[in-house]
Amino acid sequence: MTDDHGPVGPDDASVAELRAELTAARVEADQLRAQSRLQAAVLRRPLVRIGRRLDREASRLERTARRGTDRLRAANDRVGLAAGALGVRADLDERAAALRRVVAELPDAPAAAAASSRSVSVVLVADSPTPTAPRIGTDRDPVLEVLVAHDPRDPSAAARRAAARTSGELIAFLPAEVEPLDPSWLARLAGAVHGRTVAAVPQLVHPRRSGSRATAFDLLVRSLGIDVADDPEHGPRPMARAAGTAVDAGTPPTAVAAGGGGGLLVDRAAYTAVGGLADGGPLDAALIDLCARLRAAGGTITTVPSSLLFDHRPVARRAELVEPIDRRSPAWRKVVETNGPALTRPVTGGSAGRGLRVAITVAAPTARVAPQWGDWHLAEGLTRSLRALGVEVDLHPLDGADALTTRAADVHLVLRGQAPVRRTPGQTHILWIISHPESIETAELDEADLVLVASERYAAHLAGRTRTPVEVLLQATDPRRFRPLPSDPAHAHPVAIVATTRHVLRRSVADAIAVGLRPAIYGSGWHQFVDPELIVADFIPNEHLPAVYSSVDVLLNDHWDTMRSWGFVSNRIFDALACGTPVISDHLPELAGLVGDAVVTYADRDELRTRVDEILADPVGARRRAAIGRQRVLDAHTFDHRAATLLAALDRHDLAGER
Numbered sequence: 295m296t297d298d299h300g301p302v303g304p305d306d307a308s309v310a311e312l313r314a315e316l317t318a319a320r321v322e323a324d325q326l327r328a329q330s331r332l333q334a335a336v337l338r339r340p341l342v343r344i345g346r347r348l349d350r351e352a353s354r355l356e357r358t359a360r361r362g363t364d365r366l367r368a369a370n371d372r373v374g375l376a377a378g379a380l381g382v383r384a385d386l387d388e389r390a391a392a393l394r395r396v397v398a399e400l401p402d403a404p405a406a407a408a409a410s411s412r413s414v415s416v417v418l419v420a421d422s423p424t425p426t427a428p429r430i431g432t433d434r435d436p437v438l439e440v441l442v443a444h445d446p447r448d449p450s451a452a453a454r455r456a457a458a459r460t461s462g463e464l465i466a467f468l469p470a471e472v473e474p475l476d477p478s479w480l481a482r483l484a485g486a487v488h489g490r491t492v493a494a495v496p497q498l499v500h501p502r503r504s505g506s507r508a509t510a511f512d513l514l515v516r517s518l519g520i521d522v523a524d525d526p527e528h529g530p531r532p533m534a535r536a537a538g539t540a541v542d543a544g545t546p547p548t549a550v551a552a553g554g555g556g557g558l559l560v561d562r563a564a565y566t567a568v569g570g571l572a573d574g575g576p577l578d579a580a581l582i583d584l585c586a587r588l589r590a591a592g593g594t595i596t597t598v599p600s601s602l603l604f605d606h607r608p609v610a611r612r613a614e615l616v617e618p619i620d621r622r623s624p625a626w627r628k629v630v631e632t633n634g635p636a637l638t639r640p641v642t643g644g645s646a647g648r649g650l651r652v653a654i655t656v657a658a659p660t661a662r663v664a665p666q667w668g669d670w671h672l673a674e675g676l677t678r679s680l681r682a683l684g685v686e687v688d689l690h691p692l693d694g695a696d697a698l699t700t701r702a703a704d705v706h707l708v709l710r711g712q713a714p715v716r717r718t719p720g721q722t723h724i725l726w727i728i729s730h731p732e733s734i735e736t737a738e739l740d741e742a743d744l745v746l747v748a749s750e751r752y753a754a755h756l757a758g759r760t761r762t763p764v765e766v767l768l769q770a771t772d773p774r775r776f777r778p779l780p781s782d783p784a785h786a787h788p789v790a791i792v793a794t795t796r797h798v799l800r801r802s803v804a805d806a807i808a809v810g811l812r813p814a815i816y817g818s819g820w821h822q823f824v825d826p827e828l829i830v831a832d833f834i835p836n837e838h839l840p841a842v843y844s845s846v847d848v849l850l851n852d853h854w855d856t857m858r859s860w861g862f863v864s865n866r867i868f869d870a871l872a873c874g875t876p877v878i879s880d881h882l883p884e885l886a887g888l889v890g891d892a893v894v895t896y897a898d899r900d901e902l903r904t905r906v907d908e909i910l911a912d913p914v915g916a917r918r919r920a921a922i923g924r925q926r927v928l929d930a931h932t933f934d935h936r937a938a939t940l941l942a943a944l945d946r947h948d949l950a951g952e953r
Contacts, residue, residue: 375612378510379503386502389513389540393475393499396543400600403478403485414484415462416440418470419453419555419577425470430480437480438462442470449555450580454571466559467581475499475602482601483559486547492564492593493585495519495553496601499541500609509609511538516605519550519597520582520618524638526686528621529698530630532582535597537616543600549641550597552585554578554618556605564593572632575625578618586633589641627698634720635704650941650950651686653703657711658691666818669709669728671836672865675772679937705944714738722949727752728769728865732856736760743949746940750884751861765943768888769865770936773928776840776872785830785845787814788910792834792842792849792866795819801880802852802902809903813850816842843873848909848916851879851893858882867893868931871923876909876916878902888931892923 413436418425423444430437441459445452457465464484474480479496486494498516500509517534525531535550555577568587571580585595609615619626630637635651654677658667665671670691677687688699695715700706705722708715712730717723723741727734728748739745739760746767747753757764791802794817803824806813815824818832834842843849849870853862861884870877871892879885881895894909896902909916944950 375509375609376506378612379508379512382510382512386513390502393513393541396541397475397602400476400478400543400602403481412436412463412484413438413461414464414466414480414559415457415460416466416468417443417453417456417460418468419443419449420470421446422470428468428470428472429474429477448573448575449577450571450575451573453577453580454573457565457570460562463562464559465562465565466557467555467577468557469555469577469605469607471606472498472557473501473604473606475604476600479601479603480559482598486596486598487559487561490592490594491596492588493553493558493560493595494547494598494601495550495559495595496557496603497536497541497543497597497599498556498603498605501604501606507608509615511615513541515539515541517554517556517618518599519595520552520554520578520585522551522582522637526688526699530637530702531621532578532617532619532626534616534618541602543602545599547596547598549594551589551637551641552582552595554581556607557603558585560584560588564588564591567591572628574628575623576619579623579625579629582619582637583629583632586629586636589639590633590636595641621698630698630720631701631718632720634702634718636720638702649684649686650705650944651688651703652680652705652707653688653690653700654707654709655695655700655715656689656691656709657713660691660693664691665835666833668836668865669711672728672769673709675770675775675933676936676940678772678774679933680940682934683937683941685937685941704950707940710734717741722944724949726767727756729854729857729862731860731862739764744943744947746943748863749861755860763947767936767939767943768931769863769868770931770933771865771868771872771927772933773872775837776843776869778874778924779840779844781845782841783845785842787830787845788847789906790814790816790830790842790846790849791851792816792839793852795823796854799823800852802850805896805899805902806850806906809899811903811906814846839869840873843870843875846875847913848876848878848906851877853880853882863888868927871920871927872932874917874920874924876913876920877923878905878909889923889926892919892926894919 415438416430418440420442423442425442430440439460439462441456443449443452443456453467464487466480483494483496495518497518500511500514500516502512503509515536515538518536521533521535523531523533558581568584568591572583588595613620654673656664656667656669656673658664658670673689677689680687688703690697690700692715694700701718701721703721705724706717707724707726710725710727710730712733722743724744724746725739725742726746731752736759739756739762742762745756745760745762745764747756747764748767748769750766753764753766789806789811791813793800797819803813803815807824812828814830815828816831816834820829851864851866853864857864858880861882863882863884864879867877867879867885867889871889877893879893879895881897885893885895894905896905
């Protein structure tokens with residue numbers, strides 16, 4: 295079909311997009327084939343085969359050593375507990391007398407109208423199917439039923455199943471090992487659950503134990519609820535409130551993060567609204583998880599110091615005296631990954647909210663190699679700018695993506711590399727696509743809360759692929775590092791390029807050599823492609839780059855095919871211009887809109903030679919043009935600008951969490 299202007303077909307934008315997609319697919323296929331050939335060749339090498347066998351043997355020895363270390367640690371814990379108990383034997387009679395006085399002076403239980411107007415179901419979590427039940431309450435307590443939950447492999451699942459069979463308006467979760475110190479303990483708990491207070495926690499006391507079961511905390515507080523400490527180095531840490539202190543039943547009820555496995559009374563309607571107990575692991579972890587969800591829904595967990603229970607559950611480790619859950623355990627990891635930053639947000643009535651916390655994951659595999667990754671330094675620049683705005687930032691390579699500190703941050707910002715990083719349900723998950731557009735799947739986009747893209751063209755393309763909001767966040771520079779410096783003779787070259795090969799001869803180097811230029815090369819992987827005399831250094835630290843840029847007469851730059859096809863402007867453009875360096879790059883339509891004519895572009899080899907000769911013939915004019923480009927960068931393309939844009943996007947999409 296035709297009209298007066300020729301054939302009718304897709305508009306120019308559609309054609310350009312289709313070409314970009316085809317280019318991306320071709321590049322991805324080429325890269326996969328090259329990587330496959332390289333991996334196969336490497337794996338065939340004798341030294342590599344030997345190395346892999348050594349790695350397997352080292353892993354086996356490491357597992358064996360870890361088991362031995364765990365056994366030694368357990369033995370040390372037993373010795374430590376026993377030694378601590380020996381040191382307080384003389385104090386136990388005095389502690390017992392003080393505890394009797396506290397119980398004798400307990401105020402009257404709440405009035406029957408307040409405490410007993412609602413029925414209570416008790417879920418007794420036991421190691422035995424026929425446990426000896428504790429004294430549940432008085433004859434006046436409206437206890438409908440007591441159900442035993444018994445499953446040593448999964449106590450929380452057993453408790454959930456038992457709770458589903460109850461019918462009381464309040465549900466009490468108790469271990470069979472508790473012993474009330476006062477008959478009205480349950481009425482005191484029930485009287486505290488009303489309004490926004492959806493759960494109440496008793497005061498647990500260590501009993502007087504004998505022999506190897508004794509601890510230094512016997513006849514002192516085991517817990518008055520659970521706090522979750524905000525440990526920026528190791529992640530959220532469960533802590534027993536008031537552990538090891540003298541029992542005081544007269545302190546007023548206060549909000550607390552959670553109740554633990556020693557006892558919790560919860561409003562059934564609130565319990566049902568948040569989905570009840572989760573399966574998997576010890577009751578302590580399941581109840582902390584439940585309380586986190588209750589708080590996230592607007593409820594409050596309160597302590598009831600006058601509700602006193604002996605907790606006869608054994609203490610196996612010294613750490614258990616203050617930490618009810620091993621924070622290295624899979625159960626605690628599950629709690630953190632399910633609730634994320636909600637765990638460490640202040641409880642109702644607590645201190646003011648903390649600042650925004652952002653975890654940034656970079657594709658560099660480990661901290662040891664991270665300095666050799668350009669994305670790492672880009673993330674460092676953004677980190678410095680975010681911190682200057684009061685944001686707490688945890689920057690880490692790929693092997694830190696699953697750390698508890700990462701999973702507990704309010705926002706997880708992933709600088710997307712070649713592989714995806716999984717999200718966890720308790721936090722905001724943001725992708726920042728700065729490279730490798732060919733590797734992004736729609737499912738990954740849909741799973742994120744926000745997608746940021748370092749290309750307007752690709753952002754527009756993705757907006758049609760995903761239901762997730764997509765915004766533009768270009769790359770940038772840190773002008774505190776990248777700034778004009780005096781020329782260093784060691785780096786004074788007429789023409790230079792800073793780049794790695796990724797196993798191919800890059801276009802800018804191939805074109806330069808083809809027209810008789812001899813660029814000085816900084817970067818790895820070039821020995822198989824060029825005259826070794828051209829290679830100045832296989833690696834140059836990022837902090838030394840400003841000296842290189844400031845010393846060369848002209849810097850060559852190019853873009854990978856997929857980056858050029860989708861309009862991703864190289865970060866090196868911003869860094870070099872911030873140093874006032876003349877830059878020649880392959881052509882990208884986006885460059886003119888960002889920096890005007892500060893960057894000279896070329897279309898073919900002959901034009902590259904012409905542009906280089908022009909700059910070398912007029913260095914003053916070239917520097918003047920670069921200075922204009924530097925000002926354009928300072929005005930709009932620093933990490934301070936990007937940090938402000940990021941925070942504005944979080945607020946605009948209501949993704950910053952509760953602060």
